Amino acid sequence: MKLTGNLLIGAHEIPATEGTMKALNPATNQLIEPDFALGGVEQVDRAATLADEAFDAYSHTSLAERSAFLERIADHLDAASKALAARAALETGLPEAQLQGEVARAATQFRQFADVVRKGRFLQVAIDPAQPDRQPRPRMDHRLQKIAIGPVAIFGASNFPISYSVAGGDTASALASGATVIVKAHNAHPGASEIQARAIRQAVQDSGLPEGVFSMVRGSGNAIGEALVDHPLIKAVTFTGSEQGGMALYRRAQQRPEPIPVFTEMTSVNPTFVLPHALAGRGSQIGDGFAERMLVNVGQACLKPAILIAIEGTGFDALRAAMAQRAAQAGARPMLTPGIHASYIRGLDDLQRAGARLAAEGEPAHGDLDGHSALLEVDGAHFLSETALAHEVFGPAALLVKVRDAAQMLAVARSLRGQLSAAMHLEQTDIELARRLLPILERRTGRIVVNAFAHPQEVSFATIHGGPFPASSDSRFTSVGMTSIERFLRPVSYQGFPDALLPEALRDINALAVPRSVDGQ
Incomplete structure (x- = not known):
């Protein structure tokens, strides 16, 4: 696969606006071709605007459509596996065979989340039917489901260049929730990041989805990350890295006119x-x-x-x-x-x-x-x-x-x-x-x-990758596993709606066959 080094913002290839960089081969301490574009605040704004414009359409895709999209991403990752592992090995010094396993894990995660979406349990549907004869006061019909929180900014990690990077679990779970995604690629593996981003973007195009469903940006220093956290259209952030870096983003997000959640995975000695x-x-x-x-x-x-x-x-x-x-x-x-x-x-x-x-x-x-x-x-x-x-x-x-x-x-x-x-x-x-x-x-x-060691970890429903501070910024959530989707969801209650106006999962006839709680049962 030929690498262009461009930023991938929606369907657009954006050349450098803030200079360029090259990847470093840590085994030889030598720079590797080609040049990779660095962007800034303007590119963040363009990506966030596209993500916001795409959000309503993407978040309202059917469960079947969204599942198929996630499976297409997995297929494209499989197709790029050899090239992706080879490039990631050059940029990290990690064994190529190990990185092929990481590609397989990333593709598997997208397929697992496709299954999560298809079954619809993540919607957590609850229906409390009307009780017009209830005394002393009638009860209106109430129906609840969870929806995506909005466009999400994801900071790629350095240590796992695929499964915690552009095509990692944060991206998979956010897209599964119905959120649109902007990834800030880590500068330690720009070539591997581009290959992953192209796999996801191709799946967006193959699925006929709005271009703003996914973008990848890259920059030098802290400015581009700060611009992502500051942007008013971004509604949540994920970060994997140091305590210092994670807490800087967390504090910044709380100082916005509209504070937003920052889900960090930071430091641990795993005793x-x-x-x-x-x-x-x-x-x-x-x-x-x-x-x-x-x-x-x-x-x-x-x-x-x-x-x-x-x-x-x-x-x-x-x-x-x-x-x-x-x-x-x-x-x-x-x-x-x-x-x-x-x-x-x-x-x-x-x-x-x-x-x-x-x-x-x-x-x-x-x-x-x-x-x-x-x-x-x-x-x-x-x-x-x-x-x-x-x-x-x-x-x-x-x-x-x-x-x-x-x-x-x-x-x-x-x-x-x-x-x-x-x-x-x-x-x-x-x-x-x-x-x-x-x-x-x-x-x-x-x-x-x-009677085992904490590393490695399964990606499953019972997995937790998080913990009290400073392991993470919110111990109520996991950043790995099927329930990591919950970070990007919020509940909405629909009261007194006619059936035709309700979201499909909440209608009287459960055509989607999703699990539902009805009057607490």
Whole structure:
């Protein structure tokens, strides 16, 4: 596929208005052709205007039409899979085979959301029929369904160039809700972003939908992102990235004349708690598995297990040795961007200045952007006294926390901020301690895993990818899974309507066969 580097605003190819950029190959630290256009406020305004003009028509498409559109996107992603994975590998340093799996996951998400739309459960239809004879006052007919919130701005992530990017779950769930979408592509993988955007735009055209259903913009610095958040036609924002970046967007959105929701996925250390009998029986296995998951994607994953807490005693030395061996044997690999690499080096230094000791490190870096693995350790008392030790270090590093007893383990759990996930490794004989730990973790995370690691994650109805602040800005919602569509919906009640004027899902005859609550039943 030939890359033009243009911005894709509706059906239009927009050349550079604010300069150009090239992608960087982090494995070679060399720039890659071609030039990619950078835009500004004017291009954001054009995209937002088109999205608003398209919204009424798109949000009122039938469930069948919208499902077919989402499936066309999946088909176009499948067709572009080889070229997309190859370009993403050049721009990220990640293995091409892994990225082909990411394309497949993205296409699968669109098909899953097509099924969600087709079944209509997301509408959450409720009907309270009229009761004209009710005393002391008659009740009018009330009918409720959920509709899309409006045009949505989506900020692509750096670490998953497809499944959290232009064709990621945010885009799939927003389009499924009936929202029109503007994606701010991440500058770390502009070529991969263009291929995905063209797949979506082709599906818009094939489906005969208004051009403003989807646009992709790109810019340098913060100006274009700020313009998206500020634009009065944008009604919601999603963001995956750092706490600093996410909170800057969140605060900005609350200062608008019309505040809007910003759904962020920010920072998490995804703690793993190894309970005593599991430690005694499986310490080595748990330690090796933890370190293996920590190293996936060179540690550049939001669900990377970064802190392991275990009680000193039988099995601890075996656990520590297995973690150290896995970390020491890991080769240094390219990190995604110069900024992420620099932040990783600073993060390792911060941990050591806060009192963590280096227990093992992997092969030294060969390339300029290589990230070498590191295992650090600290005792529970010191961890509790230094809040900096609980901060995320985005990269192939982990912290082992040795606590003296169950009480100190629970104290460590209580000290943690909000997390995307937490894990417990336990045996049946650990159940009583697990019962004490569980409510502490429930208050601090959106997902608790037993006898496994939080990464990877299924995309399903029962999935939660979110948690209390600072893991996300709103712990009531998930950014992954079928229920992530709920971020982009709001309820509307229709009172006293004639049947012919009602939305199809609310009419007396349920021709769509969608699930409905009638008078609470």
